[in-house]
Amino acid sequence: MRPADDIKRMIKTLSDTTSAEMDKKVLDDALKALADSKETQSADAGPNRWRIIMKSRIIKLAAAAVIIFAVTAPIIFFNKTVPIAYGGIEQTVEAYRHMRSIHLHHESPPAAEPQDMWIEFDENGKPVRLRLEEGLGDTFRIVTWVDGVIKFYRPAEKEFVVIDQPGAGREIEHRIELVNPRLAVQAIYDEHLEGKLDIEIEQNATEDGLVRVIATDTTPLDELPKQAFRVRYVLLVDPSTKLATQREEYFLREGKYVLESRFIYDGYNEPIDEQMFVFEVPEAVQVDDRAARAGLFQGDLSDSEVAAEVVRRYIQALVEKDYTTAGILYNGRPADELQQRVEQTLEIKCVRLIAVGEPVPEPERGQRAYGVPFAFLIETADGKKEIAGPWGGKVYSPEAEANLDISKCRRAMVRPLVTDPDYWVIDGGI
Amino acid sequence: MIEDKLLVSRLRRGDADAMRRVYQKYKDYLFTLAKALLGGQYEAEDVVHDVFVSFARTVRQVQFMTNLKGYLATSVGNRARDRIRARTRQAAVNLDSMDPVSSNTDCPQQHAIGQEELMRLRQAIAKVPYEQREAVVLHIKGRMKFREIAKLQGVPTSTSCARYRYGLDKLRSLLNSEVQ
Numbered sequence: 001m002r003p004a005d006d007i008k009r010m011i012k013t014l015s016d017t018t019s020a021e022m023d024k025k026v027l028d029d030a031l032k033a034l035a036d037s038k039e040t041q042s043a044d045a046g047p048n049r050w051r052i053i054m055k056s057r058i059i060k061l062a063a064a065a066v067i068i069f070a071v072t073a074p075i076i077f078f079n080k081t082v083p084i085a086y087g088g089i090e091q092t093v094e095a096y097r098h099m100r101s102i103h104l105h106h107e108s109p110p111a112a113e114p115q116d117m118w119i120e121f122d123e124n125g126k127p128v129r130l131r132l133e134e135g136l137g138d139t140f141r142i143v144t145w146v147d148g149v150i151k152f153y154r155p156a157e158k159e160f161v162v163i164d165q166p167g168a169g170r171e172i173e174h175r176i177e178l179v180n181p182r183l184a185v186q187a188i189y190d191e192h193l194e195g196k197l198d199i200e201i202e203q204n205a206t207e208d209g210l211v212r213v214i215a216t217d218t219t220p221l222d223e224l225p226k227q228a229f230r231v232r233y234v235l236l237v238d239p240s241t242k243l244a245t246q247r248e249e250y251f252l253r254e255g256k257y258v259l260e261s262r263f264i265y266d267g268y269n270e271p272i273d274e275q276m277f278v279f280e281v282p283e284a285v286q287v288d289d290r291a292a293r294a295g296l297f298q299g300d301l302s303d304s305e306v307a308a309e310v311v312r313r314y315i316q317a318l319v320e321k322d323y324t325t326a327g328i329l330y331n332g333r334p335a336d337e338l339q340q341r342v343e344q345t346l347e348i349k350c351v352r353l354i355a356v357g358e359p360v361p362e363p364e365r366g367q368r369a370y371g372v373p374f375a376f377l378i379e380t381a382d383g384k385k386e387i388a389g390p391w392g393g394k395v396y397s398p399e400a401e402a403n404l405d406i407s408k409c410r411r412a413m414v415r416p417l418v419t420d421p422d423y424w425v426i427d428g429g430i
Numbered sequence: 431m432i433e434d435k436l437l438v439s440r441l442r443r444g445d446a447d448a449m450r451r452v453y454q455k456y457k458d459y460l461f462t463l464a465k466a467l468l469g470g471q472y473e474a475e476d477v478v479h480d481v482f483v484s485f486a487r488t489v490r491q492v493q494f495m496t497n498l499k500g501y502l503a504t505s506v507g508n509r510a511r512d513r514i515r516a517r518t519r520q521a522a523v524n525l526d527s528m529d530p531v532s533s534n535t536d537c538p539q540q541h542a543i544g545q546e547e548l549m550r551l552r553q554a555i556a557k558v559p560y561e562q563r564e565a566v567v568l569h570i571k572g573r574m575k576f577r578e579i580a581k582l583q584g585v586p587t588s589t590s591c592a593r594y595r596y597g598l599d600k601l602r603s604l605l606n607s608e609v610q
Contacts, residue, residue: 003602004598004602007601007602010547010548010551011551011571014551014571015458015462016458016461016462018457018458022475022479023453026453027453029479030449030485030486031449031450034444034487036487037487105439114442114443116435135443136444137443140443140445276436
């Protein structure tokens, strides 16, 4: 009698190899399909790639001290049972104390350009190493941050930049703070304890048995700060690890919660391959002082004045096709990348500035950060004129311009450089 | 795993080299699965082709995948199942369409076991009812969990476990009867 183990062993040894002819056929067709999907994707790409990591209203900028919470927050449970009980978001806060590494994927529906980060933390939760990949096609770039040295590689341009300056890493740390799930969850919990967020928990909410945590802003709509949206955060939590596998952020617009951005987390505490932090050295290497050159010097202007001025000058630079100046104001972004984005990807011409609104403090984005509403006239590839700034865009007409409420337009995020607070930069939103 | 995540990340950006790497990495594994499920070489080739082309077309849209190998194996399972359904006019698998076992294998272990024996194994696998065959092949060769197979088959996990057991029994019975 042939035992089952024998049969299993035989099945395991089954091994077929594809033919060279098949390999060629499959790869040719798959690469073509990939290229086709790339074109479709590029056409859908929105204008605001840089806002994608910066939108949370409640993320704290300072790395929060770890607190073991004794108080159990009031929680609404739905009538569902789970094999592993999830006791509340404080368990997730606690679980994040042990996070030493993570891979996070971020996407923001209007922007369509994904972002991936692999981050290592020390035992205190402080980030120590990073690999960042973002952009699509020609704008794809890789950034590593290891031992305080930032390396930036843009394959399409064979551009390789090393930034090895004291304090340069603080910009990276600032960015990581804005996407760090540990701080995001801590902030949700803090605001919940302060009564600013209602939390609902849906046990066993997905096929995989994940828990859904819904945190909704409790501020009455008529008491919301000017131009602010009511926000809702939705976490998916693995009840076995208590860690979040996904975080989504929604804004209430016209009575409906609309998805603003989504983070997907995985790879918690998995060792990150050393090769992830190493580049194959390209032909040309240059040392760059981009971080020191970025931004507009504040001088005698107040914080809100300089914030508005940065946006005004940025739009004016786009109108004049002065991409070098625009790039310096946009967090030191390379001029050719901006130019490519505006002229080839978006295929628009910036015609003139319409208005820059009153800056609104955005303390969640930094102690001195502001959101600056903007509107400017653009011309699309087919010659149509539109107003950029209003949510969803607006076809241009003199009446439309005359009736424009600048306070309801989108806001460019502006802040002083962490490394040099006398210089202000745009950090997203436009 | 880390490499797979990196590859998926690059694929989402349209990186052709990442596509080549994914193909080289998993082509034989998927082809073996497809051939075990379907029997015929040409159908297996078609399935692998379709899986990779579809993957390339949709990699930007699909939910973030944490297990690339499992995702691709499931895709093979789904497509093989579609093909089996399309065979409704055939009462049984057409063994005549199967290719000689030695046609494209270079596994030393496989040679050691003996090609005659493997031929009998393939023929026996082809005679096992499809749902059971799927559970056996995907679990043993595909290293998929019963929970994943159950999801693919649209049945409770206990059913996929039972199908696996029945499939294995059937295989054992077929192989033993041939030996006797």
